[in-house]
Amino acid sequence: MTNEERFWAKVNKNGPIHPYRPELGKCCLWTGGCTDRGYGNFHVKMADGSFRATRAHRYAYELKNGAIPDGLIVLHSCDRTQCCNDSHLSAGTLKQNTRDMVGRQRKATTNLSLDTARMIRNLYATGQYSQRAIAAAFFLDSHSTVGKIVRNEMWAEGEEVTLADWRSWRHSPARKRSPRKILKAQTGTVA
Numbered sequence: 001m002t003n004e005e006r007f008w009a010k011v012n013k014n015g016p017i018h019p020y021r022p023e024l025g026k027c028c029l030w031t032g033g034c035t036d037r038g039y040g041n042f043h044v045k046m047a048d049g050s051f052r053a054t055r056a057h058r059y060a061y062e063l064k065n066g067a068i069p070d071g072l073i074v075l076h077s078c079d080r081t082q083c084c085n086d087s088h089l090s091a092g093t094l095k096q097n098t099r100d101m102v103g104r105q106r107k108a109t110t111n112l113s114l115d116t117a118r119m120i121r122n123l124y125a126t127g128q129y130s131q132r133a134i135a136a137a138f139f140l141d142s143h144s145t146v147g148k149i150v151r152n153e154m155w156a157e158g159e160e161v162t163l164a165d166w167r168s169w170r171h172s173p174a175r176k177r178s179p180r181k182i183l184k185a186q187t188g189t190v191a
């Protein structure tokens, strides 16, 4: 198998439609291993038989466009770090990325709905995606939110959640006392 064949074998081209930007069409989600920040890990086999580690979205960009210009990073118009749909990828600056994401995340938070929760539950039920990957895809700040949704503890069927509910949940004392934060406070490190 060529590198390109190995690469696409790990991509689900029938990924979810973006919840807030349906005009983008389907994302192509990386199904292999990911970094902590949700970027796909791909290992390119070199001529000498060794492997060079790269990020899946960067590889997808380069397959279509050639080398990433110096000093630029590959941006996702869909904000899904594991997406490898080359029409969702462009080269830009880190500053541009942060600005775009802040704008879109703000929009995303105001648009959370039962439909989104259903989509998350359906995706998780396929068994193809980790909670962490789904959290990244839907701009949720924590995979534990996905856990709550799939266990019907948040956005259960028949329950519409308003932005005010979401805000109060985000700032609730229960959330601030998360095990990770307690662990960090106690030891200064988090596993």
Ligand SMILES: [Zn+2]
Residues within 6 Å of the ligand: 026, 027, 028, 076, 078, 079, 080, 083, 084, 085, 088
């Ligand atoms: Zn995408």
